[in-house]
Amino acid sequence: MTQFKVNKPNVLLLAGGVGGAKLAEGLAAMEEISLSIIGNIADDEIFHGLWVSPDIDTLTYSLSGLVNRDQGWGLADEGSKALEMLKILGNDTWMFLGDKDFGLHIHRSNRLRQGYSRSEIASEIAQSLGVKVPLILPTDDVVQTRLKTNEGWILFQDYFVRQRCAPDVLDIRFEGAEQAKPTSQALTAIEQADLIIIAPSNPILSIEPILSIPGLKDALQSSKASILAVSPLIAGKPFKGPADKVMASLGLEASAIGVANHYRDLIDQIVIDDQDCEATAEIEDMGIACGLDDISMRDQADKVRLARSILANHVSFNGFVSSEAAQ
Numbered sequence: 001m002t003q004f005k006v007n008k009p010n011v012l013l014l015a016g017g018v019g020g021a022k023l024a025e026g027l028a029a030m031e032e033i034s035l036s037i038i039g040n041i042a043d044d045e046i047f048h049g050l051w052v053s054p055d056i057d058t059l060t061y062s063l064s065g066l067v068n069r070d071q072g073w074g075l076a077d078e079g080s081k082a083l084e085m086l087k088i089l090g091n092d093t094w095m096f097l098g099d100k101d102f103g104l105h106i107h108r109s110n111r112l113r114q115g116y117s118r119s120e121i122a123s124e125i126a127q128s129l130g131v132k133v134p135l136i137l138p139t140d141d142v143v144q145t146r147l148k149t150n151e152g153w154i155l156f157q158d159y160f161v162r163q164r165c166a167p168d169v170l171d172i173r174f175e176g177a178e179q180a181k182p183t184s185q186a187l188t189a190i191e192q193a194d195l196i197i198i199a200p201s202n203p204i205l206s207i208e209p210i211l212s213i214p215g216l217k218d219a220l221q222s223s224k225a226s227i228l229a230v231s232p233l234i235a236g237k238p239f240k241g242p243a244d245k246v247m248a249s250l251g252l253e254a255s256a257i258g259v260a261n262h263y264r265d266l267i268d269q270i271v272i273d274d275q276d277c278e279a280t281a282e283i284e285d286m287g288i289a290c291g292l293d294d295i296s297m298r299d300q301a302d303k304v305r306l307a308r309s310i311l312a313n314h315v316s317f318n319g320f321v322s323s324e325a326a327q
């Protein structure tokens with residue numbers, strides 16, 4: 001087993017989407033580390049008068065054990081009666097929100113009207129659902145992803161859900177990011193981290209919004225911690241979602257090499273899938289250490305195995321981890 005030289009080293013995960021939630025679950029099962037997570041908030045939109053925060057909710061539902069495992073998001077044993085009534089009343093219902101999910105969005109929206117910050121609300125929800133890992137928002141300000149397609153600029157959820165990622169993405173912007181202020185919790189988590197991991201999340205749609213908040217990328221680059229990314233692509237294909245399509249649309253190479261190149265000014269190391277072993281030499285030529293592993297995370301045991309393998313085999317971890325491989 002891995003032997004830690006100090007008690008509870010601080011691990012910070014930057015995460016969004018299903019891939020990020022999977023690794024979050026694996027790391028959260030490791031009692032020998034102190035885990036914090038900064039999640040993506042730029043997917044947030046208003047639906048039926050309610051503020052919906054898909055990536056933060058996916059992290060919350062996954063870490064609470066309430067997630068719908070078959071689809072990787074939403075709640076298990078969910079109903080759709082509220083959505084059916086909204087449809088009868090003439091509302092657009094292409095964004096699926098289950099009945100229990102609606103309850104959470106009602107609570108969040110009420111709290112916002114009462115003057116609570118988005119960070120306070122996210123923390124309250126997570127704790128109420130039994131999540132013990134701190135879920136940190138990069139900002140309490142509104143930042144929203146907008147995509148330029150042949151139809152012009154559209155909402156992220158319009159592209160992702162209604163149009164099922166079909167249009168080519170010609171450009172991307174994070175509306176509100178320039179004026180946003182980072183949360184003190186995010187800056188503190190970065191400052192105190194011994195290891196920072198960028199989850200196998202969409203680099204453009206899930207991680208870049210976090211990095212777009214003024215001060216956060218600078219804080220990461222100034223951090224004493226080693227920064228490691230896990231590739232979201234296996235043989236050029238994502239865990240889930242349009243990472244490969246979006247990267248290609250924007251002129252980026254949709255491969256483990258492309259991911260490493262995208263993060264090259266930020267990361268020290270990257271873990272890629274065994275199937276992409278031929279990319280190792282080119283990645284290391286960029287000055288980035290490259291580790292190989294099975295990163296598919298098929299079930300909970302596999303998520304924990306990968307989390308332990310990352311810490312034991314691919315990370316020097318500033319002296320916190322012995323050189324012994326995980327057993």
